Every structure is written in structure tokens, then in C-alpha cells.
Amino acid sequence: MKNAMRTKDITTMALLATILAILGTFKLPGIVPGTEFQLSAPFAVCIAACFGFKKYFKIGILASLINYMLGTHTIINITVAMVFRVVAGGFISLIGTNPITLLVGGPLGTAAGRLVLAPIMGVSPLPLLLAALPGMFYTAAGAMLLYPLMKRLTVHFYGELPAGKGILANWGKGSLNNDNESTAL
Numbered sequence: 001m002k003n004a005m006r007t008k009d010i011t012t013m014a015l016l017a018t019i020l021a022i023l024g025t026f027k028l029p030g031i032v033p034g035t036e037f038q039l040s041a042p043f044a045v046c047i048a049a050c051f052g053f054k055k056y057f058k059i060g061i062l063a064s065l066i067n068y069m070l071g072t073h074t075i076i077n078i079t080v081a082m083v084f085r086v087v088a089g090g091f092i093s094l095i096g097t098n099p100i101t102l103l104v105g106g107p108l109g110t111a112a113g114r115l116v117l118a119p120i121m122g123v124s125p126l127p128l129l130l131a132a133l134p135g136m137f138y139t140a141a142g143a144m145l146l147y148p149l150m151k152r153l154t155v156h157f158y159g160e161l162p163a164g165k166g167i168l169a170n171w172g173k174g175s176l177n178n179d180n181e182s183t184a185l
Contacts, residue, residue: 012157013055016047017062024063024081025072030134037135042142045088045106046150049143052163053093060085076120083116084109096166102147106139 023040030036040063048056064081067073073081088109092101110132118125154161 017059020063021066035131035134037138041106041139045143046147048089048092049097050154053089056089080113080117084113087112094167102143103140107136110136
């Protein structure tokens with residue numbers, strides 16, 4: 001029964017996926033075309049920091065399915081979003097939650113998404129990366145501002161943060177057993 005998903009977990013994941021999907025449909029416009037900022041990015045970083053990579057990735061898949069079914073995202077949008085999730089969430093899962101990972105995780109995910117988007121669009125990655133710089137700054141700042149609130153709510157609801165300390169936190173402490181692997185990822 002330990003591995004069975006509880007009603008609280010299913011409800012939380014559905015709620016977070018819905019919020020992520022809604023935030024993924026809104027973009028703050030930039031002065032220069034292509035420099036818009038997607039509101040879901042800092043929220044996604046905070047989900048990964050509070051709930052760990054496995055739950056974050058499941059939540060992200062649900063959010064992408066919602067956006068695809070509603071017609072607000074295409075396969076290209078989903079591809080870029082999944083690259084963001086793997087890189088940002090993976091970075092936080094690897095290093096653990098701290099101010100550096102909150103600041104760097106989102107911009108790394110955005111940069112990786114733009115690097116994948118460039119060959120799909122048949123353009124150089126440099127203009128895409130330059131256009132993403134304002135959004136990277138907003139993502140880092142937004143994650144730093146949002147994380148304390150989301151952490152407080154998560155701890156209040158769960159009694160602790162479901163996210164592990166990071167894979168590298170367990171490195172050098174002997175071999176990983178199944179319990180450490182499941183909480184670290």
C-alpha cells in the first residue's frame with residue numbers, strides 16, 4: 001500500500017497541473033517580438049523544488065495534455081516545454097533545492113528549450129537565446145519570490161517537502177538503495 005497513490009496526492013497533482021496549464025497559456029509581452037515571458041516557468045521551477053522531479057514531470061505531462069486538448073499548445077510547444085522540464089527539474093533534482101538551483105534551473109531549462117527549438121524552426125539558436133534573456137531573468141526572479149509561499153503551503157499541507165535533498169546530496173554516502181532513489185528523483 002506504500003506505493004499506492006493517495007487521494008491527496010492525486011488531487012494535488014491535478015490542481016497543480018491545471019494551474020500550470022492555465023499559466024502556460026498566458027505570456028507577458030516584451031518590447032521586442034519574441035521576448036515574451038511565459039508565466040508558467042517560475043511556477044514550474046517551484047513545483048520541481050517542492051515536490052521533486054517525478055511528481056513535477058507527471059504534473060508537466062498532465063499540463064501539456066490539457067493545453068494540447070484545449071488547442072492552446074502545439075506539438076512544438078509541448079516539445080520545448082518537455083525539454084524545459086527535463087533540464088530545469090533534472091538540475092534541481094540533481095543539486096537539490098537551494099537559492100542557486102532556484103535562480104539557475106529555470107534559465108537553464110529555457111536555454112535548452114531554445115536550443116532544441118532552433119533546428120526545428122531552421123534558425124540560429126543565438127537570436128532565440130538573446131530573445132529569451134528577459135524571460136530568463138523574470139523566471140529566476142519569479143521563482144525566488146514564489147518559492148517561499150509555495151514551500152510554506154506545501155509544508156502546511158504535507159507536513160514536509162516531498163522533494164528529496166538532491167541526488168548529489170547522497171553521493172559519496174555509499175550505494176543508493178531503493179528508498180534513497182525514490183526520494184531523490
